[in-house]
Amino acid sequence: MKKLLIIATILLSIQILGTAQVIKGSDTMLPLSQKLAEQYMKANKGKSVTVNGGGSGVGLAALVDNTTDIAMASRRMKFTEKQKLQETGRTSKEVVVAYDALAVVVNPANKVTNLTREQLEGIFTGKITNWKQVGGDDMKIVVYSRETSSGTYEFFKEHVLKNKNYMNGIMSMPATGAIMQSVAQTKGAIAYVGMAYLNKNVKAIHVSYDKGKTYVEPTVANAKNKTYPIVRPLYYYYDLKVEKKVKPYLDFVLSAEGQAIVSKVGYIPVK
Numbered sequence: 001m002k003k004l005l006i007i008a009t010i011l012l013s014i015q016i017l018g019t020a021q022v023i024k025g026s027d028t029m030l031p032l033s034q035k036l037a038e039q040y041m042k043a044n045k046g047k048s049v050t051v052n053g054g055g056s057g058v059g060l061a062a063l064v065d066n067t068t069d070i071a072m073a074s075r076r077m078k079f080t081e082k083q084k085l086q087e088t089g090r091t092s093k094e095v096v097v098a099y100d101a102l103a104v105v106v107n108p109a110n111k112v113t114n115l116t117r118e119q120l121e122g123i124f125t126g127k128i129t130n131w132k133q134v135g136g137d138d139m140k141i142v143v144y145s146r147e148t149s150s151g152t153y154e155f156f157k158e159h160v161l162k163n164k165n166y167m168n169g170i171m172s173m174p175a176t177g178a179i180m181q182s183v184a185q186t187k188g189a190i191a192y193v194g195m196a197y198l199n200k201n202v203k204a205i206h207v208s209y210d211k212g213k214t215y216v217e218p219t220v221a222n223a224k225n226k227t228y229p230i231v232r233p234l235y236y237y238y239d240l241k242v243e244k245k246v247k248p249y250l251d252f253v254l255s256a257e258g259q260a261i262v263s264k265v266g267y268i269p270v271k
Contacts, residue, residue, distance in 0.1 A: 020047075020049075020050070021047075021048065021049045021050070021070065021245065021246060021249060022049075022050050022052070022067070022068045022069050022070070023037065023050065023051045023052070023069065023070040023071075023072060023236075024051075024052045024053075024054060024059045024062045024067075024068040024070075024071060024072065025052075025054065025056050025059015025060065025071045025072035025073055026053070026056045026072040026074045026150075026152075026234070027053045027055055027146070027152070027175050027176045027194075028074040028100055028151070028193075028194035028196075028197075029074060029098075029100075029234050030051065030053040030072075030176075031196055031197070031265055031266075032097075032098060032196065033051045035261055035264075035265050036252070036253055036258060036262075037050075037249075039252075039257070039261055040249055040252045040253075043252070044252075047248075049249060053175065055147065055149040055174075056071075056072070056073040056074050056149070056150060056151030056154075057148075057150070057151070058149055059072050059073060060073055060077055060078075060081050060237065061081075063092065063237055063238070063239065064081060064084045066088070066239075069238060069242055069246055070236050070237065070246055071236070071238070072235070072236060073151050073234075073235045073236075074150075074151035074152050074155060074232060074235075075151035075152075075154050075155050075232075075235075076094075076235065077092060077094065077237055085239070090239045090240070090241060091239070091240045092238065093237065093239075093240050093243065094235055094236075094237055095235065095236045095237075095238075095250060095254075096234065096235055096270055097234055097253050097254065097262070098259075098262045098267040098269060098270060099223065099231055099232065099233055099234065099267065099268035099269075100194050100195060100196065100223075100232055100234050100267050100268065101194075101195040101219075101220075101223035101228050101230060101231050101268070102155065102156060102160075102192055102193070102194060102218075102231075102232065103192065103194070103195045103197075103198055103204045103218040103230075104120060104190065104191070104192050104204070104205040104207060104230075105180075105190070105191055105193055105198070105202040105203060106183065106189060106190050106202065106203050106205060107183055107184065107186060107187050107188070107202065108184075108200075108201070108202065108203045109187050110131065110136060110137075110187065110188075110203065111135075111136055111137065112135055112136040112205070113203070113205065113206055113215075114206045114207075114215040115134060115205050115207060115208070116209075116212050117160060117207065117229070120160050120207070121161050121162065121164060123143060123190060124145070124156075124160070124166055124167065125161060125165065125166065125167050126166075126168065129141055131188060139187065139188045141188055141190060142171065142186050142188045142189045142190070143167060143170050143171065143191070144171045144172075144173055144183065144189060144190070145166055145170045145172050145173070145191065145192075146176070146179070146192075147172045147174055148172070152176075152194065156192050159230060159232075160192075160230065173191075176193050176194065176197050177197075179191045179193055180197055180199070180202060183202045184201035195218050195219075195267075198218070198266075204217060207228070207229060207230065214227075216228045216229065218230070220263070220266065220267075220268060223268050234267070236250065238250075254270070
């Protein structure tokens, strides 16, 4: 009887492990994936989904190491990352699950509301160092950034800085929450975050990509109608070998219910 009980327990553990899923990576996608996983588990009793952040690079490295089922990324998988996965005899599948507008944020006490892409480039590369150079008070600019493993760090460098290097001595933060807190507490601060993180403790800058003719606020509506210029896709990557395991969750994410959650959390749906 005791042996039968042990066997039953082992079988149950295997069954639970088989339905458990791990999602890891992009900090930008963390609030979204947490909400999606929560609703998915409510609708599917017995299914377990664990979501962890750490950055896009961390999630994709975990996919290569086979320590996550799905990697969240706010940038595309690099050729080198795909190569590493292929070396282990596996192939990745890419799914766009939402879009996100990247917001530039300052302290609410800062009177600057509008900045051009060129001015942002100057600030984040270290050429512009005082707020009075862009119409603000005579105050030192304190620049915060995500760390290099972040997909947001790479996207901002590519699309806003036009691949120019960030300034030396930039304050790198491991997570978006830490950036939000720093900007809220530092009068001269500036940083960039996923739009879903915006709150009343920071002020979102209106950005111009036409040299100051029009300045656009980062909102879901402006991202949807493509007037806000800094919008990017958000990705899930998984190994084709686990497709059967992750498909029910992915189907939920891309369903009408899942995409409604995308909108509710503050991202832009794919459909």
